[in-house]
Amino acid sequence: MLILFLAVLFFRLPYIIGSEPLVYEVDWLLVGEVLNSGKVLYKDLISPISPLSAWTYMVVDFVFGKSILVLHILSVLLVTYQFSLFNNIMLRNKAYNENSYIPALIYALILFTFYDFFTLSPALISLTFILLVLDNIYLRIENKLQDATILKTGIFMGLAVLFYLPSIFFLLATILSFALLTSLVLRRYLLFLYGFTFPIALVLIYFYWQDGLEALISQWIEFNLFNSVQPVIDLRSILLIVIIPTLVFLVALYKTFSAKRFTNYQVRVQQVMFIMFLAAFGSWWISEKQAPYELLAFVPSVAFFIIHLIFQFRNKMRAELFTLIFSIALIALNYTMFYQYSALHFLGDFNALKSSKSIHHELVKDKSVMILGGSTDIYKSVNRIATDYYDPTLSEIILMEMSEKEQSMALYKDIQKNQPEIILDFTGIFNHHYDKLVFKNMKYKQLSKESYVRN
Template sequence: MSWQGVPLNFFELKWLLIGQRMDEGFMMYKEIYDYCGPLSVFMYWLLDALFGKSLVAHHIISSLLIFLNAVIFNLLLIRNRVYKESSYLPALFFVLMVLAFPDFMALSPQLMAMTFILLALNNVFKRIANEVTDDLFLIAGLYLGIAVLFYPPAIVFFVSLLLSFFIFSTPILRRVALYFNGFFIPLVMAYCFYYWNDSHYYAWDSLIMRGFFGSRVVYFNIFENMKFLAIPIFWGLYAMLNTFAVGRLTSFQLKIAQTMLLIFLSSLVVIWLDVEFSSVQLLFFGLPMSFFLTHYILSIKKRRARAIIPNLIFISLIITPYIVYNQLQNDVWAVTPKQRSFSESSFMILSDRVDALREGDIRGPFFDPALSKQRLKELSDPIRAAAMIKAIDKALPTVIIDDWSKVPLLFRTFPDLGSKYELEAEGYYRKISN
């Protein structure tokens, strides 16, 4: 977010590079080692094909998505008559909450998945309002399946919305089956695509084994930065407690509030489930917090309180982004300038940090460090070794930087590759000029 003076962060850089590699014709998961969701990868590829390696294009699309999500959220509340009076406060609060969270401009898988979670949530609200048609369940499942393809940990919302569907109504086996069928349709289509391209094992290993059960990557420490996020957290929790403690809810409104509470709890579970913790995961909290803040303001009866409290909330939320971005401790996730200058046209890096890739032409399949190390351990398998050398040979780098001391293993496994490079310094290999 250069316009705010916030540096490019690791995960934005990674998404840009994934899009670039996909546009060069490399197969995700088989030739690009990372656990980003398939539809998110498709979006990054599409943006790179249209605009090149452009962070501005990512930020423009993410801004449009934030606006779209705010509109969808507000419309589903108005059309389902969740509040006694129609209001645009939910959209306003949603935008203010999103602005308060670091990296809100990142075109993240979480932001893209949220659009389809909202569309599924609309069907849940319709069901709570006693609209009973079978397609509500089928389409809700379909939306959530698409959301999972953008961001796999969004499967938590599949469970929470399933509970919302059937806690408040008698479960019917046919509708449960439709909900699951809708959910699995996009997942099966994605599996068939990777199976057809002989990449299904790599997709499973990357998305499931690494994405859910691998080592944790922390880009953002919420405890160290809690004081800077105290304002939105305080108002959101206070409004939530007030909603359930004070009451004044109709039966319909209580069911909606309980559903939004499930969304809040699901957002917590997502943080626990995902192996990658970054500030963009906080976006999911924007939905329930906006809902409860709106209900709290609309329920204020005293005239003086109605004049003071909403303005106090607005002002405090408006100043929060300035506090966050001026004081936030972002040393972990910010991309620092390259410590070594590369005049070479391309390079491959085996390292736990990807910030050295910022200005170079990346080659090789190694993106996520944990997944890359696992692939290097599998070199004894001839099929997987063949896939790795094919990915490397498709675009040989001029320089290889080896922070893991794994290049000697690569060269022993692939002697032809080793014959093309010479050791220039420790962990620094240069392609031999012909």
């Protein structure tokens, strides 16, 4: 495990040392910075981010500042825990006919599918709790699950959702696994659901106390579950990322389900992992950005079946050769897409993931700024985010649902409260109200079509 940890660290070093910030890394740390200024999530900062993830980035910003490097280092440590946990789960539950460290190796390797897997994302944190849930499902199949463990399983699932809402599909997968593959009594189902709702209820109580419960429901739950997604990169780019593991996974799936030498328990384990694969599909489908890092939900199930493929090689030399070629291909593809001047990089839309310097950089630098529309990474050089309307997509939806009078009042109240020195309006909403007397009295001078400066 130590050797594997060092290998993961070594192969990630080029990215850790020489990478440019990704747009969502900047976004997460900006959210943390704003929360550290005393604002309440959802009430004073409009964002669809999950509450526990937001508070995690708040702690990171408080301790380390807006450090992208810290996100990468914490990711390495969390990934090390995950592949160790995954390996222990597979060995303890006898999921394979052989005991080895191959599960840890393949799990760590699948995490090299794309370079944005290397950061501390909400999906990565949530995946830790999904693995803990998975372990308890296997215990239930063996009838080793006690009431306390059922309760813990529900709590783990609740924490997974509080870090990353699309993980809600794994709740359905867990209940389905219990229903189809075990004989769980009604009392234990209720105990599991009680454990699931307990951490969520605590968070809801906190936001009710902060007078932000309605905002939490509309911004976190309704927006993430019911609004159409806006993919951050196109479908061709996603296909380039997943082409190698997907092809190997399909072969592994066929070879695993067509083999006849598994015990009934191992077959049930395989069925659970396939249900988890379907849950990962649902999770990615409703994810806010359908960004590459949100494919992390597939890692346990894809790794599980590829490991089965490796163990089915009768000749160990062939198994080792396959593993070596697969490893080189996956890591080489990752590096090829990471280095921007490679031919493969230009086949995809990967520049959209990078945080770039805005043409408004000099205008907003070290100022208090309000931005409507645009991109949140424009805020990275400002002195202070001077608006509640932080997330561009969600904020525009909220403002456009208002009547013209409500819109005018909301903007006036926000500007009075936060006192921005610069307003950048990429939506035209502020521009629409700019000629009204109440905004004229605020003494903002229009510099260009979208920029305004306070005299």
